[in-house]
Every structure is written in C-alpha cells, then in structure tokens.
Amino acid sequence: MTKTVTDVICPFCGTLCDDLEVVVSDDGKTIVDVYNACAIGAEKFMHSQARDRVKRPRMQQPDGTYKEVSYDEAVEYTAQMLANAKKPLMYGWSSTSCEAQSVGHEIAEKVGAIVDNTATVCHGTTLIAVQDVGIPSCTLGEIKNRADRIIFWGCNPAHAHPRHQSRYSIFPRGFFTNKGHKNRKVVVVDPRRTDTAKMADYHFQIEQGRDYELLSAFRVAVRGEWLPDTVAGISKERIYEAAEMLKSGRFGIIFFGMGVTQSLSKNHNIDEAIMLTKDLNDYTKFSIMAMRGHYNVTGSGQVMGWQFGFPYATDLSRGFARYNPGETTSNDLLVRGEVDAVFVLGSDPGAHFPISSVKKISQLPSVCVDPHITPTSEVSKLHVPVAFVGVEVGGNCYRMDNVPIDARKVVDPPEGMLTDEEFLTRVNKRLEQLVAVT
Amino acid sequence: METVTITMKNPPGLFLEADNVSPDTFAGKKAADIAALHAFEGREQTSLGKYFEVSGNGGATAADTRIVVKGDVSRVKYIGMKMTAGEVVIENSPDMYTGAWMQGGKLLVKGSTNAFTGIGMKGGELVIEGDTGNYLGAAYRGDWRGMQGGIIRVRGNAGSDTGYFMNGGTIIVEGNTDVHVGTHMEGGTIIIKGNVPSKVGGQMVEGTIYVFGTIDVMMPGFKFVKDEEMEVDGYKGLFSLFHGDLGERHPKRKGQVVYGKLYQKI
Numbered sequence: 052m053t054k055t056v057t058d059v060i061c062p063f064c065g066t067l068c069d070d071l072e073v074v075v076s077d078d079g080k081t082i083v084d085v086y087n088a089c090a091i092g093a094e095k096f097m098h099s100q101a102r103d104r105v106k107r108p109r110m111q112q113p114d115g116t117y118k119e120v121s122y123d124e125a126v127e128y129t130a131q132m133l134a135n136a137k138k139p140l141m142y143g144w145s146s147t148s149c150e151a152q153s154v155g156h157e158i159a160e161k162v163g164a165i166v167d168n169t170a171t172v173c174h175g176t177t178l179i180a181v182q183d184v185g186i187p188s189c190t191l192g193e194i195k196n197r198a199d200r201i202i203f204w205g206c207n208p209a210h211a212h213p214r215h216q217s218r219y220s221i222f223p224r225g226f227f228t229n230k231g232h233k234n235r236k237v238v239v240v241d242p243r244r245t246d247t248a249k250m251a252d253y254h255f256q257i258e259q260g261r262d263y264e265l266l267s268a269f270r271v272a273v274r275g276e277w278l279p280d281t282v283a284g285i286s287k288e289r290i291y292e293a294a295e296m297l298k299s300g301r302f303g304i305i306f307f308g309m310g311v312t313q314s315l316s317k318n319h320n321i322d323e324a325i326m327l328t329k330d331l332n333d334y335t336k337f338s339i340m341a342m343r344g345h346y347n348v349t350g351s352g353q354v355m356g357w358q359f360g361f362p363y364a365t366d367l368s369r370g371f372a373r374y375n376p377g378e379t380t381s382n383d384l385l386v387r388g389e390v391d392a393v394f395v396l397g398s399d400p401g402a403h404f405p406i407s408s409v410k411k412i413s414q415l416p417s418v419c420v421d422p423h424i425t426p427t428s429e430v431s432k433l434h435v436p437v438a439f440v441g442v443e444v445g446g447n448c449y450r451m452d453n454v455p456i457d458a459r460k461v462v463d464p465p466e467g468m469l470t471d472e473e474f475l476t477r478v479n480k481r482l483e484q485l486v487a488v489t
Numbered sequence: 490m491e492t493v494t495i496t497m498k499n500p501p502g503l504f505l506e507a508d509n510v511s512p513d514t515f516a517g518k519k520a521a522d523i524a525a526l527h528a529f530e531g532r533e534q535t536s537l538g539k540y541f542e543v544s545g546n547g548g549a550t551a552a553d554t555r556i557v558v559k560g561d562v563s564r565v566k567y568i569g570m571k572m573t574a575g576e577v578v579i580e581n582s583p584d585m586y587t588g589a590w591m592q593g594g595k596l597l598v599k600g601s602t603n604a605f606t607g608i609g610m611k612g613g614e615l616v617i618e619g620d621t622g623n624y625l626g627a628a629y630r631g632d633w634r635g636m637q638g639g640i641i642r643v644r645g646n647a648g649s650d651t652g653y654f655m656n657g658g659t660i661i662v663e664g665n666t667d668v669h670v671g672t673h674m675e676g677g678t679i680i681i682k683g684n685v686p687s688k689v690g691g692q693m694v695e696g697t698i699y700v701f702g703t704i705d706v707m708m709p710g711f712k713f714v715k716d717e718e719m720e721v722d723g724y725k726g727l728f729s730l731f732h733g734d735l736g737e738r739h740p741k742r743k744g745q746v747v748y749g750k751l752y753q754k755i
Contacts, residue, residue, distance in 0.1 A: 058728055064716075094564065137531030151500060182631040261706070263688055268709040270736030275737065282709040294536030319672055323692065326737075368532045369506070375630050377604055378585060423666050433603075434700070 052077050060458040061092040061144070062441025064345030065270070065451035066191075066219070068092065073461045082442075082462055087211035096442055096461070098423070105424060105436040106465050117434075122469055122477070125418075125435045129394065132164040132416045136392035138368050142381050143398030145169040145345030148446020148458065151471035152347075152354045156395065158479050161486050165390065167353040167381045169344065169398050170363040172219075175376055176312045177341045178352065178362045180321035187328055189304070189338040190452045196225035197336075200296070200303035202238045204324065205262060205310020206342045209246035213302070213341070215454035220306065221250060236296060240265065241310060253293060258284040260315035262379060266323040269294055272331050273375040297335040305339040307450075312341075343451035345398070350449035353448045385411040393417040393431075396471060397440075401426030437471050438464035446472070490555050490576070491548035493523060495541040497560030499751060501530045505540060508567035512594060515547035523547065540565075547658035551575045551594070558583070569596045572613070580598060585622075588615045591639065601645065605629075610658060612639040620645035620662075623667070626660045627653035636660065650681045655696065661722060671698045674749060675733025680722055693734045693749035701754045710734035711751055719752065728752040 059071035070113035073096060082100055085093040095251050108125035109117040120128075133139050141164045153356075159166045170178060179184075198377075201220050208215040216222055221232050228234040239251035240262070248254040257265055261283030268282040270279040272294035278287040297303055305328055311320040324339060343349050352362035359365045361374035377383060381400065384390045385408040393412050401409050402425060412430050417429035428434040438444045443464035449455050464470070470475075493515050515523055519665040523546075524538025537543065541560075548554040552574040562568065562583045568579045573592045582600030587606060589697045595611040601619030625647045628635035635654035646664035653669065656676040665683035672688065674696040684702035691708050699721050711733035719728045732748035739746050 137533050179630065183633070199597060264706065264709055267691060267734065267736045270709045274736065276710070277712050278709055279707075315668065319688070319691060322673075326692070330736075366542060370532070371528055375605075387504075391503060 053083050054265060056461050059461060060441055061088055062346045062458055063092045063095045064212050064333045066215045067346055067450040067456055068214050068447060069456055074361050075462055080462060099439045099442045106468055108435045110433050123328040125358055125433060126477045126481055128433050129418045129478050129487055132392050134482060134485040137251055138390050139164045139392040139394060139396045140381060140384055140390040141454055142167050143396040144351040145348035147399035147471045148440050149350045149354050150311040150446050151475055152351055154472055154475040158482060159367055161482050165366045165379055167364045169348050172378045172403055173344050174312055174341045175363050176318040178323045179376055183464050184322055184325050187338055188340055190454055194304050195219045195223045197302040198304045199235050200300035200304040203247055203358045204240045204305055204307040206306055206308025207245040207247045212342060219342055245369055255285050262311045263323055266327055270327050270330055297331055300335055303337040306342050308342040317367060340452060347448040349451055349453055353449050382408050395427050396420040399425040401430050435474060437474055438468050444470045490553050491546055492555045492557060493547055494547040495543050497562055498542045499540050500561055501540060501564050503531050505530055506567055507565050508570040509568060510568045511572040512551040512556060513573055515556060516551045516554045517549060518547045520544055520546055607641045609641045610636045615641045617643045621647050621649035623650050625651045626655060651696045655728045690733055690749055690751050692737050694737055695747055695749055697750045699752045708734060710736040727755045729755055
C-alpha cells in the first residue's frame with residue numbers, strides 16, 4: 052500500500068505551485084510518484100530518490116578525486132575558511148528556506164561577508180529599478196480572477212514556468228474572468244517565436260536589444276504623442292493600436308523575464324516598464340510582476356531586505372550594510388579579485404556564471420552546500436550534501452508575487468544527513484568560538 | 490599650499506578603501522599622522538601607512554592642501570571622496586569612486602578611472618585625462634539626485650550610464666560613450682564630443698545634452714524641432730535640436746511645457 056500526501060508545495064520555480072500530490076511508500080521513506088507537477092517539478096522530487104546520491108561531505112583532493120569526510124570536519128573547514136578570509140563571498144540562497152537564509156545572514160554578519168543571491172544574474176536589475184521608481188504590483192490570485200490584458204515581455208513561461216499560464220495567467224477561469232483565455236488578450240514581446248508567443252493574440256517580434264526603445268514608444272503612444280515610423284522593427288500603427296488595446300482593458304499585467312533584465316539596458320528596461328505600468332494606471336488598473344526563477348529567490352530578497360535593508364549584493368565587510376550592484380555583485384567581485392573565499396549554498400554558479408568567474412571560484416578556498424552534484428560542487432574544495440528543502444524538510448518560501456508559503460516535508464532525508472539550516476547553525480556555533488565579536 | 494605625496498609601496502591583496510585620501514582629512518596633519526589614518530582591506534581595518542609611503546605635511550586647511558598620489562593605485566577605491574577644497578593629483582589609474590560626492594576643489598587623474606567616478610558630485614572640478622568607466626557623474630544606487638554641480642571633463646571615452654539621474658553641473662566627454670547618456674536627467678548639461686550608440690536621453694525630463702558625433706539609434710520619444718547656431722565648449726556651429734523624452738512627464742513654466750533638449754551637431 053502507498054499513501055498520498057496532498058497539497059504539497061513544488062520547490063522548483065517561482066510559481067511555487069501548491070497543489071501537488073506525492074505518492075510515498077508505506078514506510079514513508081521513498082517517493083513513488085508525483086501528480087499535478089510539471090515535468091521539471093516532478094523530476095525535482097524523483098531526483099531526491101537517486102541511488103547514486105551523495106550522502107556525506109566530500110573534500111576534493113589535489114589529484115581531483117574525492118575523500119569522504121564527516122559533517123564535523125565539514126563544519127570545521129567551512130568555519131575556518133570564513134573566519135580566516137578578509138572578504139568572503141556567500142552566494143546562493145535561492146533554493147533554500149527563509150529559516151536557513153536567516154542563519155546564513157547571521158554568519159555573514161559575523162565574518163564580514165558579502166551576501167548575494169541568484170538575483171545577481173537574474174532579476175537583480177529589476178530590484179535596482181524598483182528601488183529607483185517603485186513598483187505597482189499585485190498577487191497571482193488577483194491576476195487569475197481579474198486580469199484581461201496579459202503581457203509577457205522577454206519571458207517564455209511555456210518552458211521556464213510551465214504551469215504559470217494554466218494556473219494564473221492565460222487559461223484559468225477566475226471570478227471576473229469566467230471565460231478563461233477567451234476573456235483575455237495576450238501580448239508577447241520576444242525576438243523569437245517562442246512557444247509562449249504561439250499562444251499570444253499579439254506577438255511583437257522586436258529587434259534584439261531594443262526593448263528600452265519599444266517600452267518608451269509605448270509610453271509615447273499611451274500619451275498620444277508623435278512617434279517615428281518604426282521603433283525596434285515594429286510599425287508605429289501597431290504600437291498605437293496595442294496602446295489602445297491595453298488602455299481598454301479592465302485589469303492588465305506585465306510579466307517580464309531575463310529577456311529584458313539581462314539584455315542591453317538591463318535595469319533601465321524594467322524602470323521604463325514600471326513607468327509604462329504607472330502611465331497605464333491613468334486609464335485602467337495595471338500591474339507588473341517579475342517572473343522569478345528559483346522557488347525562493349524572492350524569499351532571499353525578503354529576508355535580506357528586512358535584515359539588512361537590501362535585497363541582494365549586500366556587503367557587510369565594514370560592519371554595516373552597503374549595496375551597489377556593479378561593485379558588490381558576485382561576478383564583479385570574482386572577476387576583479389575582490390574576495391578571498393567563496394561559500395555557495397542553494398545555487399549553481401558553476402553552471403550559470405561566466406567561465407572567468409568560475410575559474411576564480413576554483414582557485415579560492417570554496418565550499419558548496421548542495422544536495423546535487425553540480426558544476427559548482429565540482430570546482431569547490433568541499434562539497435556538503437544536504438537534505439532537499441520542500442521534499443525532505445519543510446520551511447518558508449516566497450512565491451514570485453511575494454506571498455509566503457510554507458513548504459511541506461514529504462519523506463525523511465537519508466539517515467544522518469543534515470539540512471541546510473542544521474549545517475549552517477553548526478557553522479555559526481563554531482564561528483562564535485573562532486571570531487571575537489567586536 | 491602644502492603638498493603631501495603618497496606613494497604606493499605595498500599594494501593590497503584585495504582592494505583598499507581609502508576614503509581618507511582627501512585634502513579635508515589630510516589638512517592640519519603631519520606625515521606620521523597621515524600614515525596612521527585608517528583604511529580598509531576587506532573587513533580588516535588597517536592604516537594608510539601600511540600601503541603608502543607618506544612625505545610632506547598637510548596644510549592648515551583643506552584649501553591649503555595638495556595631495557599627489559603616486560604608484561600603482563589600480564586597487565584603491567574612494568580617492569578624493571567628499572573633498573570640499575584643495576587639490577588632488579593622481580598620477581596613475583585609480584579604481585572605483587574617484588571623486589565620489591565631491592563638493593569642491595580640484596581633482597586631476599592623469600590615467601583612467603573605473604566605474605562610479607564623480608557620483609553624486611556637488612561641486613569642484615574633476616579632470617580625467619584617460620578613459621572612465623560606467624556611471625560617470627551618476628546617482629548612487631537608489632538615489633534620485635545624481636550630479637548636482639561642478640564640472641567633470643574626460644579626455645578619453647566613458648562607459649554607459651553617464652549622468653544617470655543628473656540634475657545639475659556639467660559633464661564633458663571628449664571621446665565616445667557607451668549606451669545610456671542622461672537617463673532620468675532633470676537638469677545640467679552633458680557634452681559628448683564623440684559618438685553614442687543609443688539610448689540618449691531616455692526618460693529625460695529637463696536638461697541639455699549635446700552630441701557632436703553620431704547616434705546610431707535615436708530614442709523614439711525625441712522629436713526634431715529646429716536647427717540652431719550654437720557655441721558649445723569652444724566650438725561654434727549648427728546643431729539640430731530635438732525635444733524629449735515625449736514619453737516622460739514634463740513640468741510647465743509660464744504656460745509652456747519644458748522639455749529635455751538634445752542637440753546633435755550637423
């Protein structure tokens with residue numbers, strides 16, 4: 052006999068689906084099947100069951116082989132590394148619970164580290180724009196129930212957030228949107244004809260790197276001012292028409308992703324998109340939301356925000372919090388050689404950072420805390436495997452619309468394995484002995 | 490005027506935060522006191538004397554103090570930060586935040602500077618003989634007040650985001666710049682003698698930008714108004730005037746809408 056755990060939270064993307072059903076074996080130790088999840092989410096649960104999973108910390112030897120070490124030795128190495136560094140980088144945090152992040156921040160404060168999360172290569176530019184001009188946003192529930200104008204700008208949820216359209220944005224029948232997608236007009240702005248673009252009523256196939264110009268043109272069109280004949284490869288007639296269509300809606304939403312946050316203009320694109328949202332509020336209700344990637348990157352921003360005042364790239368080296376992307380962001384720090392130790396938890400910079408940064412990680416004392424074997428664990432001196440948050444341990448997470456949701460534990464972790472929070476707490480305790488509090 | 494010469498002898502392993510290298514802090518101090526002034530390398534508080542050889546004493550006031558920085562300072566940040574008077578000459582290329590929040594005096598860099606040069610500047614004169622990085626004369630993160638006064642002259646090229654949130658003062662770049670010149674500008678003057686690829690004056694409310702070279706892609710919110718004969722930084726000639734950014738809010742004065750002005754040399 053098996054039993055089914057219902058209302059499970061999916062610890063994969065920022066959509067944080069909360070309707071998963073996980074079938075576990077009778078003894079409650081193995082996951083047999085996952086229902087309602089997308090292919091990526093289901094794989095996250097099934098992957099925890101892998102037979103070749105690493106269950107004990109491993110230290111990389113000079114010849115590239117690994118030597119298994121105890122958690123005590125791993126705690127000691129990590130604490131010594133952080134205590135001896137002048138300016139350690141503590142990166143990641145997006146695939147763990149808020150509780151673990153909070154302990155991590157305590158450590159960072161003790162050792163004068165720089166705490167940075169995956170927003171640094173993702174929606175960090177969004178956070179810069181939000182700080183510059185504010186943000187009119189809403190929850191995904193409001194979008195499901197009210198939105199009839201949906202814009203996807205530089206994002207492709209069909210692949211990156213697979214259940215987003217069916218749960219919140221295009222298809223669901225909500226209170227005021229009882230005809231589902233027939234109630235909605237969908238606009239996709241993307242240089243490629245993506246699978247999301249194929250579902251859209253309007254697809255603006257924009258010239259690459261001209262998002263800032265097109266967003267500005269929309270603002271000009273909303274004000275009814277003069278426009279040149281084409282902007283970013285789009286004719287002015289189509290821009291004026293789209294502006295009217297957006298103004299005629301009852302509730303509109305702009306979703307945006309890496310296509311605008313990490314292409315030419317970066318934070319300025321988001322700045323302009325937020326100002327377009329603000330302008331459209333002169334005519335109807337409009338909101339804007341970032342399509343956050345990792346399931347708890349929003350939570351990392353929240354926790355860092357309430358503890359230090361900044362959502363990412365927080366430099367604590369001088370005992371007070373400073374923040375200036377371009378200087379205190381992980382890639383700048385690594386490439387410029389500003390840090391002398393790297394601690395990674397809940398992220399995989401080895402796979403996502405430029406090779407010049409990854410090389411620096413491999414040259415520095417480094418620790419990678421991750422349940423999986425990743426490119427980061429391969430270049431780090433010490434790999435500490437931990438329990439999967441949202442599968443083997445619960446914890447608080449924030450959805451992309453800043454709604455906190457508690458993740459549930461489904462099965463036990465393999466015997467003797469620590470969770471992120473337990474490991475960090477032990478490192479923190481050891482640091483209390485090593486670092487004199489000034 | 491008294492001259493203090495500091496020469497880099499022992500470069501930092503990481504980066505040095507030397508916000509004390511300013512006529513305001515050096516004034517009234519003997520060489521030994523200056524060497525004892527604190528600096529930061531990571532979380533370690535050290536002293537300037539650990540890295541620099543200091544010779545000469547500071548003047549009675551900041552205005553009487555001249556600082557000459559010699560040696561390799563490519564890993565030193567914040568030189569001349571918040572200086573109000575006096576003179577600083579940097580013979581090589583310093584790192585970030587050179588002349589940040591400067592309020593007065595003269596700062597001359599004979600090499601190039603990195604990003605955030607002269608951010609939040611309120612007054613004084615900042616000259617860079619080489620190139621500079623991104624965010625020249627821009628606002629610090631989250632601040633809506635960028636450069637408010639003073640003059641910055643760059644003989645070489647500048648990076649992106651020159652004059653971000655600028656609302657006063659003058660920036661002159663004699664070479665080319667990267668994208669985003671005068672974004673969110675609310676006042677002041679930017680003169681680019683070279684070329685700019687695109688995004689000139691985006692979200693500009695007020696202020697003036699002159700571009701002597703080419704603009705590959707003009708912002709859609711800029712509308713041609715007329716050609717005008719002008720004299721700009723020693724050059725006299727014909728410029729095309731564009732008003733913008735039409736997508737942005739604009740104040741009204743004496744019944745007239747005030748636009749940002751973009752002049753391009755013909």
